[in-house]
Amino acid sequence: MAAHSFRPPARTLMGPGPSDVHPRVLEAISRPTIGHLDPLFVNMMDEMKGLLEYAFRTESRLTIPVSAPGSAGMETAFANLVEPGDTVIVCRNGVFGGRMKENVERCGGTAVMVEDEWGAPVDPAKVEDALKNHPEASALAFVHAETSTGARSDAEILCRLAHEHECLSIVDAVTSLGGIPLEVDAWGIDAIYSGSQKCLSAPPGLSPVSFSERAIERMQKRTHKVQSWFLDLNLIMGYWGDAGVSSRRSYHHTAPVNALYGLHEALVMLTEEGLEERWARHRHMHEALRAGLEAMGLRFVVDSGHRLPQLNSVWAPDGVDEAVVRARLLNEFHIEIGAGLGDFAGKVWRIGLMGHTARARNVLLCLGALEAVLDEVGAPIERGAAIAAAQRVLSA
Numbered sequence: 511m512a513a514h515s516f517r518p519p520a521r522t523l524m525g526p527g528p529s530d531v532h533p534r535v536l537e538a539i540s541r542p543t544i545g546h547l548d549p550l551f552v553n554m555m556d557e558m559k560g561l562l563e564y565a566f567r568t569e570s571r572l573t574i575p576v577s578a579p580g581s582a583g584m585e586t587a588f589a590n591l592v593e594p595g596d597t598v599i600v601c602r603n604g605v606f607g608g609r610m611k612e613n614v615e616r617c618g619g620t621a622v623m624v625e626d627e628w629g630a631p632v633d634p635a636k637v638e639d640a641l642k643n644h645p646e647a648s649a650l651a652f653v654h655a656e657t658s659t660g661a662r663s664d665a666e667i668l669c670r671l672a673h674e675h676e677c678l679s680i681v682d683a684v685t686s687l688g689g690i691p692l693e694v695d696a697w698g699i700d701a702i703y704s705g706s707q708k709c710l711s712a713p714p715g716l717s718p719v720s721f722s723e724r725a726i727e728r729m730q731k732r733t734h735k736v737q738s739w740f741l742d743l744n745l746i747m748g749y750w751g752d753a754g755v756s757s758r759r760s761y762h763h764t765a766p767v768n769a770l771y772g773l774h775e776a777l778v779m780l781t782e783e784g785l786e787e788r789w790a791r792h793r794h795m796h797e798a799l800r801a802g803l804e805a806m807g808l809r810f811v812v813d814s815g816h817r818l819p820q821l822n823s824v825w826a827p828d829g830v831d832e833a834v835v836r837a838r839l840l841n842e843f844h845i846e847i848g849a850g851l852g853d854f855a856g857k858v859w860r861i862g863l864m865g866h867t868a869r870a871r872n873v874l875l876c877l878g879a880l881e882a883v884l885d886e887v888g889a890p891i892e893r894g895a896a897i898a899a900a901q902r903v904l905s906a
């Protein structure tokens with residue numbers, strides 16, 4: 511069999527993730543592999559915990575990257591905090607709330623669903639009703655930044671409600687971490703998981719997680735074994751070390767050494783930029799993109815008060831085959847944008863401005879290419895206005 515090296519083209523990743531990876535992070539990944547129990551690697555792991563605490567704004571001692579993608583972070587939260595017979599209030603306003611329901615049920619729990627329309631945020635009034643009607647509930651789970659729609663929910667209010675009703679809060683921050691304000695300790699988040707490939711701009715495959723003291727207490731009181739050996743936090747903590755006591759580390763699994771170099775470098779870059787400055791950059795780039803898209807006549811799916819700057823969902827214009835436009839952007843301009851999922855399939859584009867992707871160059875590139883393709887397919891758009899509108903925001 512004739513096999514060849516795989517050499518992917520350089521794309522501009524403006525979909526729902528992964529985002530563009532900075533050359534510094536790619537270079538870090540190519541450094542020499544060392545043993546995952548090598549003292550130097552263990553030191554790096556300890557530093558990584560501190561960097562993740564910075565990103566999550568927490569002092570929790572259980573803040574680590576799970577060695578698998580965001581979905582595994584989600585499973586880690588549910589597998590460790592939900593026991594057979596538990597009731598969990600689960601909010602669904604897009605694809606990922608549905609996955610939380612699956613997780614609760616696979617842990618032997620009952621999911622009480624709070625439903626909101628796709629594109630809308632989670633409604634705190636409905637959540638409060640569900641909490642009142644289900645005093646037996648032990649946790650409230652919701653997605654902070656719903657990647658399937660581009661809607662942001664009010665995590666602070668939802669966590670407050672959870673605590674008022676003696677529930678743990680389980681928060682999906684796969685798309686929010688590093689992109690929009692997120693305050694794990696100040697908002698009282700008990701369990702949170704994210705992904706390396708969105709606003710942190712490391713390659714996919716790692717899931718930063720953090721658990722509060724209340725969550726740790728809940729795990730310690732479990733009466734059933736965590737059904738997943740790999741994701742059992744009691745075992746994982748033996749490897750990641752409690753409070754940085756390196757000598758106590760024991761083998762659990764072989765850590766993805768080079769992938770962790772990459773996440774470490776991406777987090778170092780986050781500290782260099784500053785977390786708040788990164789939030790502000792996402793907002794600024796979103797404002798420029800928004801101005802350009804609206805000048806073209808495209809409409810946003812989510813209303814302005816709940817829009818995610820890092821994930822811009824817009825309706826494809828009437829009569830346009832959205833898949834053809836996406837394919838032309840990819841093939842002719844090397845730009846990837848996302849398709850709609852579920853109810854939004856065939857109707858919506860999801861334009862990501864996450865992490866290293868959130869730059870003026872990409873905003874202008876995307877607007878220029880999108881306008882050129884829409885023009886050629888005869889879409890009913892305003893021509894020639896997008897770039898100027900975006901530039902006005904960028905130079906303000």
Ligand SMILES: Cc1ncc(COP(=O)(O)O)c(C=O)c1O
Binds near residue numbers: 606658685
């Ligand atoms: C909100 C949300 N939750 C969970 C996931 C799952 O993460 P992963 O694809 O890294 O497993 C994603 C991925 O896009 C996501 O956007």
